[in-house]
Each structure stands twice: as structure tokens, then as C-alpha cells.
Amino acid sequence: MQLDPSAELKAFREDVRAFFERDYPQDLIEKLRAGMILDRADQVRNQQALQSRGWLAISWPKEHGGPGWDSAHRHVFEEEADRAGVPAIVPMAVIYVGPVIYTFGTEEQKRRWLPAILDSTHFWGQGYSEPEAGSDLASLRMTAERDGDHYVLNGSKIWTSYGHWADWIFCLARTSREARKQDGISFLCAEMSSPGISVHPIVSLDGVHHLNRIDFDNVRVPVSQRIGEEGKGWHYATFLLQGERLSYAHVARKREDVKLLRALAARLPGDDGRTLISTPLTAARIAKCEIDVETLGISVSRALAAGDAVSSAEVSALKIAATQTAQHITELFVELAGRGGAAFADRHRYDWHGTMPMVESFAPPAMAAYLFERAQTIYGGATEVQKNIIWRAIANR
Structure with missing residues (x-):
């Protein structure tokens, strides 16, 4: 991937950033920042806002309703979306089955299903x-x-x-x-x-x-x-899983999470009265997360630039790296949350934090994220399965 962006790519980044700052529904971003749970209506608004610019199905070719972007434009868009705190789309239609339909489906199936995916009338x-x-x-x-x-x-x-x-x-x-x-x-x-x-x-x-x-x-x-x-369903499933596993990276979102970790550690006191960031072990673990995220970002850029040439072993290695990095980040959040992480909150409500004013507002969502990320070693192909894929690729060389 070209690391020195062109003037056109810089202008594209500015356009995407301006959209998320001015034209995208800000209340959805605020809901996420407040640790709230989004419902289906929220997700429809999220996806339809993206599709208002033709930016929902970012990996789809133009002939099927996507923007037809290359890997560099996709990378920039995903970075800006994550930086802005935009909700992740529900992936099952756009990221998973959509490419299977336009690659292997009949013309009638494409006409029937793809438009309803793009306008979010069908989940x-x-x-x-x-x-x-x-x-x-x-x-x-x-x-x-x-x-x-x-x-x-x-x-x-x-x-x-x-x-x-x-x-x-x-x-x-x-x-x-x-x-x-x-x-x-x-x-x-x-x-x-x-x-x-x-x-x-x-x-x-x-x-x-x-x-x-x-x-x-x-x-x-x-x-x-x-x-x-x-x-022949196994063949189509393998094709789908290749795209699914690449979608787990969310490098820019992980960067924002690490920034928040550092900010929290600089504010919260440790047992010795100093801030947590002053503790060498905490500082070192946050630094390791930063290094892991940047390493993951470089690897994802290479995989996107390779396009169809990327191997299943490379995708499996990225899935493992993305999983482990996400879990390490959530573990640190829970440690910073301390006992506040044990508080249960009904995060469907705007005022959920008002019911527990003595608890840091990041703590209950941090615990929820920690529990959810335990499953990332299983869904989309368990880590053990990914290691087997990598081993077979090495053994067959």
C-alpha cells in the first residue's frame, strides 16, 4: 500500500471527515459514547446515512451498487469512521452475504436481494x-x-x-x-x-x-x-469467511481505545496515590497495546493491497492478531475500572449512568466489552481452527 498519500486521497479523507462531522447523525455517535445499546431503528439510520453518500457497501464494486474503491480509499474511510466513533454496521448483509450474492448468485437473485440490502429495508x-x-x-x-x-x-x-x-x-x-x-x-x-x-x-x-x-x-x-x-455450499462459505475475518481488525477504533486507556490511566489514582500511568507495569502494557495496534494496521494494509491474492493463512493470522489485541485492550479497561466493572447497568436508557453516580461511566461498558470479546476467539472461526489453517499452509509449501 502507498504510505505517502496522494493529493486526491488527502482530499478524500477531508471529505469523509467533514461528512462525519457535519452530515452524519450525531446523536448516534453520542449514544455510543454514552455506552448505550443501539436498537434496529438506530442501525437503519446509521446505514442509511452512509448509503446517502453511497458509502455503505464499501467493498462492493460499482456495478453492484458499491463505490468501487481501491484498498487505499477503503482504509481511509474505515479510519475516519472509527476515529469519529461511528457505529459499526450490522455485517451479515453488507459484508457477509452481499458479496456471495453478487459473485455467485443469479441475475434474479441480485435484483431481488441487493437493493434491499443497500437501502437497509432488509436485514x-x-x-x-x-x-x-x-x-x-x-x-x-x-x-x-x-x-x-x-x-x-x-x-x-x-x-x-x-x-x-x-x-x-x-x-x-x-x-x-x-x-x-x-x-x-x-x-x-x-x-x-x-x-x-x-x-x-x-x-x-x-x-x-x-x-x-x-x-x-x-x-x-x-x-x-x-x-x-x-x-457446493462449503466453497461459498469459505469465500464468505475470508471477508468476514478481515472485517474484525477495526484498527482505527483500537487506536481510539488505546488513547482513552492512556487518558484514563493519567487521571485515575493507583494504590500508592500516584496516577496509574506512573506505574511502570501499566505504562508498559498500554505501550504494548499501542505497538500491537500499529503492527496490526500495517498487516491489514498489506492484506487489503493484495486483494484477491491474499492467502487464507494471512487472513487467519490477521484474525488471531485482531482477536488478541482486542482482548488485551478490554482486559486493561477492566483493570482500570476496578470494582466499578462489577456494576450492572441497563444501558438501553439515556440516563443509565444517573442510577449509579459513584461508578465511573466507562466501567460498565468496559466490562460488557471485555465479556463480549471473550467470544472473538470462537466466532468467525475459532483461534485453534485459524492455527490449523496456518499450519496446513506452511506444511504444503
Whole structure:
């Protein structure tokens, strides 16, 4: 990637920064800064504000409704969005299934699904993990039996993020039994309003509902809603996961988090009466986080510049690095929060902090982030799975 930006790229950065400062809904940024939980209506406003400039699907080519940016422009945009504190989009439609649809879908599927993704009238859920097939995704047991022009789906999906918001869900289901467990899996899309689909909330430790179990009981899905060839779903899933794992980096957001860590450590007192930043161990750990974030940023820039040439092993290494860096940052926040991190807050309310004036306002969100980031070593492919991918790449050289 070109490290010395051109005049055009500098002007683009200024344009993006001005948009987030003047034209983007500031109340959404303030909600995040206040540690509040966003609802679906907030996310629709977030995504529609980005799409008002054609900046929602930043990795999509122009012919499918994206801006057609190169890696440098994408990198600048993501940096400015994270710097401004803009909410992350719900990724299942734009980042995950959208590229699968425009790469492998039929023309009718593209016309049907892509516009509704871009204008945020349809949200999507991801039906991958199952109660007995999480990290070992190829062991999934959900079945899709052919019945004329339909498949009949039976089984369960779990850890479905924002499945209760979804209008559609894309699923991996077994359409045949093959000797190799990765074969015989198909990529199917179902309307969440279909008879036989039921959504069961999973409320996490911080009291937030964003996960779900989705049950399928004789759900009929038209064959026309299968993406690509029957039995080739593993190939499409691998394509999707490559993009998903790159999306975890959020380098600029991590930079802002480390800045906040340093500011808090310079203000909060330690046991000896000095500020925490005066403690050599705390200062060293914050400095290590800064180094890790900058190293991650360089690696992500290289991967984006490589485009389709980036290897699965490189993407897996980035996923591990992004996961570990995020977890180290949240661990430090919890240590700075101290006992305040144990306070439970209903962060759906604007005035949640008024109910606990003796607690530092960063503390409950910090604990929630810490608990959430424990799962990053699992979702999107467990760290152990990523290490296996890297090992196979080395062994096959």
C-alpha cells in the first residue's frame, strides 16, 4: 500500500471527515459514547446515512451498487469512521452475504436481494453454527431435503447475531451425505417469516439480547433461493469467511481505545496515590497495546493491497492478531475500572449512568466489552481452527 498519500486521497479523507462531522447523525455517535445499546431503528439510520453518500457497501464494486474503491480509499474511510466513533454496521448483509450474492448468485437473485440490502429495508441473519457444530462447521446436521421445487429444512442454528432483527437468513444445510463432510452442503436463503421458523433469544451476561437460536421445523424454501450449485455450499462459505475475518481488525477504533486507556490511566489514582500511568507495569502494557495496534494496521494494509491474492493463512493470522489485541485492550479497561466493572447497568436508557453516580461511566461498558470479546476467539472461526489453517499452509509449501 502507498504510505505517502496522494493529493486526491488527502482530499478524500477531508471529505469523509467533514461528512462525519457535519452530515452524519450525531446523536448516534453520542449514544455510543454514552455506552448505550443501539436498537434496529438506530442501525437503519446509521446505514442509511452512509448509503446517502453511497458509502455503505464499501467493498462492493460499482456495478453492484458499491463505490468501487481501491484498498487505499477503503482504509481511509474505515479510519475516519472509527476515529469519529461511528457505529459499526450490522455485517451479515453488507459484508457477509452481499458479496456471495453478487459473485455467485443469479441475475434474479441480485435484483431481488441487493437493493434491499443497500437501502437497509432488509436485514439478514447468518445460519452457520449449530448446537453440535460450532468451530467444526463442516459437521453441521441441519438437513435440506428436496421436494419438487422446494427444499424442506429441519434443524437448528445457534449464536445467530441479530437474528431477531432479520428479514432473511442465509444457511448452510446438508442436501446429501458424502464421504467428505465438507461436501453435500448447500447455501440456502430463507425468509424469516416462513412457517416453521422460530427465534429463541439468548441474553448474554451483560443483559443484552443480540444472540439467538433459530429452529427450523419443516420449513419450505424454494430451490430458486439456493445460491450457486447444490452441494457446493462449503466453497461459498469459505469465500464468505475470508471477508468476514478481515472485517474484525477495526484498527482505527483500537487506536481510539488505546488513547482513552492512556487518558484514563493519567487521571485515575493507583494504590500508592500516584496516577496509574506512573506505574511502570501499566505504562508498559498500554505501550504494548499501542505497538500491537500499529503492527496490526500495517498487516491489514498489506492484506487489503493484495486483494484477491491474499492467502487464507494471512487472513487467519490477521484474525488471531485482531482477536488478541482486542482482548488485551478490554482486559486493561477492566483493570482500570476496578470494582466499578462489577456494576450492572441497563444501558438501553439515556440516563443509565444517573442510577449509579459513584461508578465511573466507562466501567460498565468496559466490562460488557471485555465479556463480549471473550467470544472473538470462537466466532468467525475459532483461534485453534485459524492455527490449523496456518499450519496446513506452511506444511504444503
